[in-house]
Amino acid sequence: xxxxxxxxxxxxxxxxxxxxxxxxxxxxxxxxxxxxxxxxxxxxxxxxxxxxxxxxxxxxxxxxxxxxxxxxxxxxxxxxxxxxxxxxxxxxxxxxxxxxxxxxxxxxxxxxxxxxxxxxxxxxxxxxxxxxxxxxxxxxxxxxxxxxxxxxxxxxxxxxxxxxxxxxxxxxxxxxxxxxxxxxxxxxxxxxxxxxxxxxxxxxx
Amino acid sequence: xxxxxxxxxxxxxxxxxxxxxxxxxxxxxxxxxxxxxxxxxxxxxxxxxxxxxxxxxxxxxxxxxxxxxxxxxxxx
Numbered sequence: 001x002x003x004x005x006x007x008x009x010x011x012x013x014x015x016x017x018x019x020x021x022x023x024x025x026x027x028x029x030x031x032x033x034x035x036x037x038x039x040x041x042x043x044x045x046x047x048x049x050x051x052x053x054x055x056x057x058x059x060x061x062x063x064x065x066x067x068x069x070x071x072x073x074x075x076x077x078x079x080x081x082x083x084x085x086x087x088x089x090x091x092x093x094x095x096x097x098x099x100x101x102x103x104x105x106x107x108x109x110x111x112x113x114x115x116x117x118x119x120x121x122x123x124x125x126x127x128x129x130x131x132x133x134x135x136x137x138x139x140x141x142x143x144x145x146x147x148x149x150x151x152x153x154x155x156x157x158x159x160x161x162x163x164x165x166x167x168x169x170x171x172x173x174x175x176x177x178x179x180x181x182x183x184x185x186x187x188x189x190x191x192x193x194x195x196x197x198x199x200x201x202x203x204x205x
Numbered sequence: 206x207x208x209x210x211x212x213x214x215x216x217x218x219x220x221x222x223x224x225x226x227x228x229x230x231x232x233x234x235x236x237x238x239x240x241x242x243x244x245x246x247x248x249x250x251x252x253x254x255x256x257x258x259x260x261x262x263x264x265x266x267x268x269x270x271x272x273x274x275x276x277x278x279x280x281x
Contacts, residue, residue: 037260119209
């Protein structure tokens with residue numbers, strides 16, 4: 001059949017309406033999953049909602065690129081991860097501008113290690129606290145609480161580790177920092193997180 | 206021999222697959238003699254897995270769904 005201008009226009013209109021129906025189904029089916037994913041990685045719920053909205057808007061604009069090779073949920077989560085990574089890159093840059101991002105702040109190392117680099121107090125071994133059993137809600141709550149206490153640059157460094165599939169080279173390039181600085185920040189974040197969880201759940205301080 | 210401070214840094218780099226052979230050996234040697242770093246490593250790995258798999262509790266998203274659909278309709 002020879003396509004006339006009218007039939008092309010009609011086909012485009014049908015495709016557009018089809019996409020709109022599909023998108024509406026996706027919004028109903030996946031908003032909760034996406035919001036739970038975002039809220040778990042952000043300190044405030046309003047930003048989580050904003051990023052979920054932006055995810056669907058991006059998906060709507062690029063829907064023709066969705067090939068169906070992965071599930072819609074996987075595709076939407078991948079877009080959301082990009083939005084979260086953009087957010088944390090911005091937070092990282094802004095925290096640097098505001099505070100001068102004092103990379104020489106080694107207070108956590110001095111608190112945990114002697115001058116010879118060995119533990120002052122060895123980590124307390126309590127497997128009933130440090131485990132990932134689904135019912136271990138205390139650990140989950142402590143982890144979220146301690147994440148929220150991290151300075152913005154350390155929180156961003158640690159979040160980007162998981163949002164960028166642990167591609168440290170890429171993160172270093174995107175943040176414009178050296179390999180040494182990146183490792184130092186992720187290391188400090190992990191030391192602080194572990195010590196904070198231990199303090200709350202084992203030492204009771 | 207690596208100190209505990211260095212060993213914990215090596216653990217972090219290892220969790221992102223960024224350790225060369227010499228550093229892997231130093232880290233392994235250290236953990237053979239340091240119970241504190243064995244405990245640290247186990248706890249850091251638990252934190253890593255929890256951070257990767259985080260999810261928040263269920264919430265009602267019906268209002269958010271309406272806002273998203275409205276935003277898509279208006280092309281905002």
